[in-house]
Amino acid sequence: MASAKYFASQPAFPNDLQPVAQIATVSLAKLVARDTGEAEAVLHACRTLGFFLLDLTGDPVGESLIAEVDAVFDVVRQTMKLSVDEKNKFAQDPPRDFRGYKAQGIMKTETGAPDRCEFYNVSQDDLLGQSSAPRTNPDPIAAHTQLLRSYLEHGQFALTHILRALATQLELLPDTFRDLQAPNRASGTIMRLIRYAPSLTSADMRTGLLPHTDFGSVTLLANVLGGLQVLLPHSAPEDENSWQWVRPQPGCLIVNMGDAMVEWTGGVLRSNMHRVNYAPGDQRYIDRYAIAMLVRPYKEAPMSRLKGGRIPTVEDDKCEGVEIANDNANSVGNLTAYEWELTKAMSLKEGSDCARSRGGRQLKPKQVAVLC
Template sequence: MASAKLINSAPPFPDTLPVANLLKISLSSLISGDPASANAVLTACRTLGFFQLDLANTPIGEAMTHLVDSIFPVIHETMELPLHQKMEYTQDAPRSFIGYKALGVMKTASGAPDNCEFWTIAEDGILGTTVPEQPMPSSLGTQRGVFKEYLAHGRAVVEYIFHALAAQLHIPHDAFTQFHDPTRKSGTIIRLLQYAPGTPRHEEEEENKEEEPGLPAHTDFGSITLLANVLGGLQVLNPRGEWEWVRPEAGCLIVNMGDAMVEWTAGVLRSNMHRVVCAPGEQAGLRRVSFAMLVRPFKEARMERLVGGSIPSVERDREEGMEKIGVGIDGMTAWEWELKKAMALKEGRDCARSHGGREL
């Protein structure tokens, strides 16, 4: 997450909203191998599928906080480019989802056009080791070194999370990291997002307002997502089926499990539904900028169960339903699985829902 200086430069997040109870876990404690923190990671990843990662008091965390603060102005500068310049780098979907996505290309649940534009930067295209460097406007191209450094720190952070989960699940230390070799082609990306501003509202107006998401509610179909933002707007679905706000916390990253972690653990870990709506209160009048590192396996990784044993009947029924739409088939490669998942979503064959969270 951004520094306290950047968080405090925005209008305050309202105090009257229903806020998700995300566990706050210290990166420092994970690095030291603290068993209680590792257990907290498993608890968070089995229940809500989200937690706050406190970056304080670690060299990696302090470096990432500094990089987050430096990347936000880059997003603003890039999104302010004339539309015709941005469209030169538009995504060639469904062949490629790398590059620029303009406002209104996707539809929300109500059928309204989305109000989010984003730029997807491939890790492969930044590192330039497995594919040619990704074409970018100069505002992004001059920052390749910054993105490369952020990816390196982000991978280190994710490895600590992987190791904590592996220890708690009693599987080999490298059970998850083995599928995330950065020297092999992968779908890992950095996504720079900007949501159109709304109309500032008083706190009492928030309670009865029907929210329209900027993008369709969804789960992430990678492994782990690291999210940095300044303004509110992110909401997660609680176990009662109610949307709750995530309050931005200075110096913390928002971490959530993706669908791949559900597959590898046969539904033990949870990939939870989330969405982004207009920022609350006085924050609504600002353009909401954020960026996420979406960590995905290398393309030949096998989507096979690492833990979880046999699947109870209710989970088996859900898995069979997923297989009918070509998603979550044990033994597929990560690339085959991601393509089928993306096409199912695009064609409306995938019912948006949370996955996982069962007992071992």
């Protein structure tokens, strides 16, 4: 997340706002040091709410990332201040190409109303120089390619330690999740530069982005103003009392699990519904900027359930009486990650996405060595 200095330059998150989600904070420095307790905290957070705050302070790479968040926010601001005509020169062309600019109002919210956000997707493959057809970007992005590449690489560093903590806690090989989304393989991983319009009237005080789950594997989010809300586990999205505000914290990224992690773990990890509402208090009167690193598997990655460790088997599904991770257990595992993501992305764009919170099922017990 941005620095404390950047937070101080923005209207404050209201102290009396309710309800505010109770989200665990995990230290990147402790994950890098392979602290077992911190790894257990990651697994617990990813099985319950599906969200946690990643404290970047105290780690050299994390400290660099904090400074880069401040700098990238300026890139977001410069990009979104371009004229609509200029931004539309770089418009997305889905489903052929999801890179580039999406104008406000193209997507729908849960009520059928137009969304209230605009964003620009920058491809990881483009930034790392491994795309056969790199995208041309507007001047503010083109001029800061090195900054965006560094941000991405530092984000991948943090992601590596999150993924290794989860794999070891699930008694899988340490790089199991890392290998499924290795940054040197072609993927749909993007940096999304986002602007939400201010809520200047009562009519603007509504959902800006419909309730959804992320269809990738992991999201690393940086934002300063409130607006993000998470759904309480085991609650219906129609129940307004079950939506809780997420309070951003200086020096912390907001991390959440995506649908791919649910698929691979047979429903152990949780992909929780969330939405973006209007910013609370005086924050609603200004532009809300965010940077989302949306991590996705490499394009040919199988979406089938992993085997071994503490992940339930298919046989366990028959007797546990809980919802299976797969919406269509006979077909999802046969899809590549690219095919699977394409279907989900188009549903979200059309406002017909029927995503729901999934995961959080019981683990297999830890293996205990028996001495003979």
